[in-house]
Amino acid sequence: MTLTQSPPATREAPPATARRRPRHTYRWASRGFVLPSLLVVAVMLYVPFLWTGYLSFTEFNGLGDPEWVGLEKYREMFADAGFLSSLGNTLLWVAGTLVLPVGLGLLIAVLAHGIKGSFWYRLPFLLPYAISGVAVGVIWTFILQTGGALSQALDFLNLPGADLRWLLDAPLNTFVMIVAATWQGAGVNALLFGIGLQSIPKEPLEAARLDGASGWTLFRHITWPMLTPLTTVVVGLSIVGSLKTFDIIWGMTKGGPGRSSETLALTMYKETFVSNDYGLGAAVAIFLTVVTVAASLIYLRRQLSDAKEL
Amino acid sequence: MADKVRKVTLVALGLLWLTPVYLMLANAAKTDAQYGVVPVWQAVGLSGLMENMANAWERGRISEGIASTALYSVASPALAVLVGAAAGFAIVALRLRRGFLWFAVIFSSTVFPIQMVLMPLFIGYVEAGIYDTRMGMILVYMVISVPFSAFVMRNFFSGIARHVFEAAVMDGASTWRIFWRIYLPMSGSALAAIFVLQATFIWNDLLLGLTLTQSTETRPVMTALSALQSTYGGSTMPTVLAGGLIVSIPTVALFLLMQRSFTRGLSLGQF
Numbered sequence: 001m002t003l004t005q006s007p008p009a010t011r012e013a014p015p016a017t018a019r020r021r022p023r024h025t026y027r028w029a030s031r032g033f034v035l036p037s038l039l040v041v042a043v044m045l046y047v048p049f050l051w052t053g054y055l056s057f058t059e060f061n062g063l064g065d066p067e068w069v070g071l072e073k074y075r076e077m078f079a080d081a082g083f084l085s086s087l088g089n090t091l092l093w094v095a096g097t098l099v100l101p102v103g104l105g106l107l108i109a110v111l112a113h114g115i116k117g118s119f120w121y122r123l124p125f126l127l128p129y130a131i132s133g134v135a136v137g138v139i140w141t142f143i144l145q146t147g148g149a150l151s152q153a154l155d156f157l158n159l160p161g162a163d164l165r166w167l168l169d170a171p172l173n174t175f176v177m178i179v180a181a182t183w184q185g186a187g188v189n190a191l192l193f194g195i196g197l198q199s200i201p202k203e204p205l206e207a208a209r210l211d212g213a214s215g216w217t218l219f220r221h222i223t224w225p226m227l228t229p230l231t232t233v234v235v236g237l238s239i240v241g242s243l244k245t246f247d248i249i250w251g252m253t254k255g256g257p258g259r260s261s262e263t264l265a266l267t268m269y270k271e272t273f274v275s276n277d278y279g280l281g282a283a284v285a286i287f288l289t290v291v292t293v294a295a296s297l298i299y300l301r302r303q304l305s306d307a308k309e310l
Numbered sequence: 311m312a313d314k315v316r317k318v319t320l321v322a323l324g325l326l327w328l329t330p331v332y333l334m335l336a337n338a339a340k341t342d343a344q345y346g347v348v349p350v351w352q353a354v355g356l357s358g359l360m361e362n363m364a365n366a367w368e369r370g371r372i373s374e375g376i377a378s379t380a381l382y383s384v385a386s387p388a389l390a391v392l393v394g395a396a397a398g399f400a401i402v403a404l405r406l407r408r409g410f411l412w413f414a415v416i417f418s419s420t421v422f423p424i425q426m427v428l429m430p431l432f433i434g435y436v437e438a439g440i441y442d443t444r445m446g447m448i449l450v451y452m453v454i455s456v457p458f459s460a461f462v463m464r465n466f467f468s469g470i471a472r473h474v475f476e477a478a479v480m481d482g483a484s485t486w487r488i489f490w491r492i493y494l495p496m497s498g499s500a501l502a503a504i505f506v507l508q509a510t511f512i513w514n515d516l517l518l519g520l521t522l523t524q525s526t527e528t529r530p531v532m533t534a535l536s537a538l539q540s541t542y543g544g545s546t547m548p549t550v551l552a553g554g555l556i557v558s559i560p561t562v563a564l565f566l567l568m569q570r571s572f573t574r575g576l577s578l579g580q581f
Contacts, residue, residue, distance in 0.1 A: 026404035029485040033400030034409075036393045037416050037456050044453040045419040048430035055429065062433075108323065111316045119569075121317070124324035126573070127331075130565035131558045132514030134532045138539050138554035139334045142547060149333050149350045156351075183330060188576055195577050244423045247516045251536060268425045273521065278429055285425045296421045 049289075056282035066279070073283040082259045083284065086267040089174050090243060093263055096178035097185075097242035102234060104182060105189025110219065112190070113197045122194065125187030133184070137251020140180035141167065144252075167253055170260035177261065181248050185241070189234055196230035197223070236299025243292045264288045338362055338551035345548050358548060366553030370538040370545060375531035378444055379513060380560075382530065386451035387459075387508035391501050393452070394459025395467075399489050402467040403475050413464055420457045428521050435522055442523050447530070450518055455508040462578045466500040467493060503575030506568045510561045531557050 056073055058066035077083050108125055112118040128136065143149045144166040155162035166176045200223065208222050246265040249255060255262035255270065262270070264284060272281030337350055341358035348354050367373045397416060401409035431450065432441070440446035470493065478488045494501070519530035526534075538545060538553045565572050 026485060027407065030400040030404035030406035030409075033396040033404060033485075033489070034406055034412055037397035037460055038412060040393065040449075040453045040456055041416050041419050044431070044450065045422070045427055048427035048434070049422060051430035052426050108320070111320050111323075115313055115316060121320045121324065123569075124327045126569075127562065127565065128327070130510055130561040130572075132516070132532050132535075132561070134514075134516050134535050134539070135554040135558045138535065138550055139330050141539065142337065142551060143330060143333060152350060183327065191573055191576055240421070244425075247514075247532075250516060251539060254540065265423065265425055269428070269517070269520075272429050273432075281429060285423070285428070288423050289426045292423050293421055300418070300421060 052282045052285050055278055056286045058279050058282075060278040061276045062278055069279065073279040074287075077280060077283045077287065082262065083267060085259060086255075086262040086264055089171070089261060090263045090265075092171060092174050093178060093181075093242040093245055094239055096175065097181065097238050098235065100178060100182040101185040102189055102238050104186045105234070106193050108186065108190035109193030109197055110223075113194060118194070122187065122190055125190055127187070128184045129187050131184065133247025134251040136180055136184045137248050140176075140183070140248075141252050144176055144180075168257055173253055173261040177248055177252055180252065181242075181245065184248070185238075189238070192230065192234050193227070196227050200226045233299045236296060239295040239298070240292055243288065243295065264291075334551050334555060338548055338555050340548050342546050342548065345546065359552065362546075362548045362552035363556055365545065365549045366538060366556060370549065370553045371526055371534045372531060372538070372553050372556055374526040375529050375534045376557075378447070378528055379531040381444060382447050382451050383509040383513045385448045386512055387455050387505045389448070389452045390455035390459045390508060391463075391504050394456050394461075394504070395463040395494060395497065395501070396489065397456075397460040398463030398465075398467045399493055401464055403470075403488070403493065404485065413460065416460050417457050420461075424454075424517060428517070432521050442525055442528050444528055446522060447518070447528060450522060451512045451515070454518070455504075455512070458508065459504050462500055462504050462575070463497065465578065466497055470496060499571070499574065500578065502568070502571045503578055506564060506571045507575035510564060510572075513557075513561050 055066060057068060057070060059069045059072070060066035108122060112121045115121065131139075146165045146168065148166075150166065151162045151164070154160070164172065167173045204222055204226070205218065208218055213221065244265055245263055246269070249261060249263060249266055253261045255266040259267075265288065268281050268284040268288060271277045271284060275281075332353075333350065336353035337345065339356045339359040339362070340348060340354060341361065344354055344358060397413070400406045401413050406412060435441040435446050438446075440449070474492065474496075475488060478492055483491070513530075514532060515530060516532040516536060519533045520536075523529045523533070535553050535557050539550055
């Protein structure tokens with residue numbers, strides 16, 4: 001252990017005698033390797049974050065200089081009925097996403113778990129994930145247009161609802177878009193829950209079976225508790241994902257009619273790039289970010305602590 | 311018996327899941343004369359498919375975006391995989407000081423919604439003269455893909471035995487050489503998983519394309535599809551569906567060819 005100082009040019013191999021090298025042997029090389037990532041993330045993500053933060057306190061239309069107005073834009077935002085309905089829709093998306101894509105994903109994973117060729121049974125659900133939000137919007141707009149495929153099917157089967165205007169009436173339009181998002185996203189949750197189910201040790205299940213537990217009891221008292229770490233991640237990712245939903249809505253209603261199906265992600269985009277009210281757009285972005293970050297703390301802590309253990 | 315019930319339920323649900331795909335194919339293949347006359351649930355062969363696809367391709371301007379989108383979907387994830395892997399290598403193999411902190415800094419940027427960076431990027435891109443350029447789009451898509459790539463590669467490199475690194479050092483290999491010739495070639499499966507997933511994500515992106523481009527040569531293909539959809543007073547529903555079909559073929563094909571990498575990437579990305 002004679003190497004007390006790291007050599008300036010660490011490209012050279014250290015002496016072969018140093019069996020346990022001190023931590024700083026590769027000080028410069030390690031910095032060099034991590035630099036590109038840190039640089040692009042700092043310049044293209046973190047600096048813009050701060051900039052948006054600053055803009056949210058200004059009056060700015062994209063031209064000229066931003067003018068400092070303090071909290072005025074936030075006051076304006078919370079006084080805006082459009083923003084409040086957008087917030088309500090966003091909460092609907094969060095709740096709906098937890099019930100449908102997460103719930104169905106779990107159901108599919110549990111059904112497919114342990115049967116032969118479970119991958120193939122899950123494939124139809126994963127396929128839509130490869131399709132873009134815009135294309136999902138195209139397909140479902142076609143299905144849901146007034147008097148379209150869904151209405152005709154309901155009519156044919158003598159079920160109620162054939163004369164509903166799926167995409168034109170709120171909050172129905174938000175509900176059916178959540179269904180479209182479920183079609184796209186449930187397969188991923190099924191995949192993740194499937195991995196979680198595989199990693200559950202067999203012994204407790206066997207023991208519970210010997211004690212006479214089966215079906216729902218087995219799931220409720222053994223499988224579900226053991227699935228908790230994974231459920232945390234899936235639920236967290238789903239909440240965050242639903243808060244950011246943009247493409248499907250843009251592809252189906254563009255937030256309309258009026259602003260009836262807008263979510264915060266669309267409000268931010270429209271205030272900024274359609275109304276040219278950068279300050280208000282920035283305030284919405286900050287609000288959305290605060291909510292998203294709060295929600296992601298649910299799973300990020302777990303992800304990072306899992307990663308730390310590696 | 312219970313297995314049978316589960317299989318039947320899964321198949322039934324699976325068929326329900328494929329119904330929208332059926333409806334899309336059946337109606338993208340109808341001629342204008344057939345559409346509206348033949349019920350939407352009924353397929354009538356492929357007579358109109360070529361014409362509808364050609365319409366979407368030409369008049370729907372899908373063709374103009376597709377080359378740039380292909381470029382973005384290949385170049386950006388390829389660069390991101392290397393940049394992210396280098397970060398993982400620095401943290402795991404070279405034992406960067408406070409490596410975990412820097413890792414957290416890189417990875418945590420994925421938490422913020424993209425809305426948070428849109429307007430500064432727009433303003434900054436205009437100022438820097440890279441607004442509406444392919445260069446600018448490759449750059450932004452790369453940056454978006456780096457945190458995920460660093461996350462997966464850091465985890466993956468943690469699984470490579472330490473003595474692999476030490477043996478290479480004994481042999482006198484430089485750090486660059488160890489990275490390029492030993493660690494990267496050992497990580498083919500993880501690199502492919504990241505690449506496939508990020509390529510799909512970039513191909514399917516709408517928001518960054520809407521914000522940072524305007525001319526048809528640089529605009530990604532999803533913005534063209536979105537425009538085709540919203541102006542379909544001009545183009546018929548079968549044409550819009552055919553457009554949706556065209557832009558979905560590459561990613562669905564990639565998914566089917568590389569399901570292993572795809573699903574691996576999805577699962578690696580969450581843990």
